[in-house]
């Protein structure tokens with residue numbers, strides 16, 4: 415059997431701290447996508463309480479984000495397969511209905527409490543096979559939709575606590591060797607047991623502390639010495655899970671081939687447009703300036719809910735009753751692109 419180790423899921427977070435003017439760099443996202451990293455969506459506004467909102471809000475956040483990525487990074491909608499709810503608060507059945515209707519393949523929002531045996535990705539045909547930590551998991555069946563759960567990271571002594579995002583464990587006073595040992599023990603719980611995929615979710619915080627970054631590098635170097643550890647994206651992992659191969663076969667396994675560029679996202683420009691844009695939340699009177707970089711033309715205003723192109727016309731976007739057939743899976747998938755042609 416093979417152990418799969420995923421690190422390079424790049425979740426797009428539109429802005430990180432609400433209270434700061436936001437910076438979004440769509441040239442860098444295009445670079446990541448062109449290099450073969452997988453981009454997924456995590457809402458435009460990072461609004462609190464989204465888990466209890468309706469279908470339209472979820473569509474506006476998720477399909478709007480997909481449209482922004484298309485428009486400013488040229489990442490095509492059919493390469494965006496996954497989504498994550500803000501604050502790991504899944505949107506009950508509503509979010510999963512959006513996943514189904516708009517042709518996504520997986521969600522990765524459900525966290526698993528610390529467990530001696532990690533949980534593998536599962537489809538939502540059946541009941542969730544673990545406690546729902548957030549309390550807002552789907553309760554209906556969504557056949558064929560994948561959940562890639564966030565297992566809690568921890569060590570047996572509970573030093574550093576436990577966390578779905580690795581930077582949320584308290585390791586910032588450790589040196590690089592200790593960080594390495596911690597990651598190793600956490601990883602080995604997967605590797606020597608059921609070999610569930612080891613997902614490493616990070617916020618950028620981790621990379622602002624030298625010792626954490628050094629410890630991570632030591633860990634990555636160590637995993638590279640093992641013949642049966644592979645670094646793949648979530649979609650690549652799911653492809654393997656649905657049609658497993660032996661370690662020996664993986665040498666020539668096309669879906670995991672890093673050299674064949676299977677991304678449609680073209681190379682980014684060398685010099686991006688740096689856009690300073692006015693931004694006003696639809697419900698507020700206060701406007702400020704936000705910044706973004708892109709290889710494409712600067713929009714008129716900062717792209718936001720209902721106006722993913724930044725046209726300056728609030729409420730311009732309508733993803734729900736647009737094309738013939740509405741958000742059917744294939745029509746839904748193409749919507750980002752259809753939008754471009756208007």
Ligand SMILES: *[C@@H]1O[C@H](CO)[C@@H](O)[C@H](O)[C@H]1NC(C)=O
Pocket residue numbers: 488490678679680
């Ligand atoms: C966007 O990417 C597509 C390929 O996916 C390419 O054909 C098209 O020319 C690109 N558009 C721009 C404006 O670069």
Ligand SMILES: *[C@@H]1O[C@H](CO)[C@@H](O)[C@H](O)[C@H]1NC(C)=O
Pocket residue numbers: 682683684
């Ligand atoms: C970007 O710079 C590289 C190296 O200088 C050059 O080879 C390439 O053609 C440039 N690409 C664009 C799109 O200008």
Ligand SMILES: *[C@@H]1O[C@H](CO)[C@@H](O)[C@H](O)[C@H]1NC(C)=O
Pocket residue numbers: 698699
């Ligand atoms: C927004 O502006 C309008 C008109 O200038 C004013 O009547 C209203 O009180 C303002 N609302 C807030 C929340 O400041």
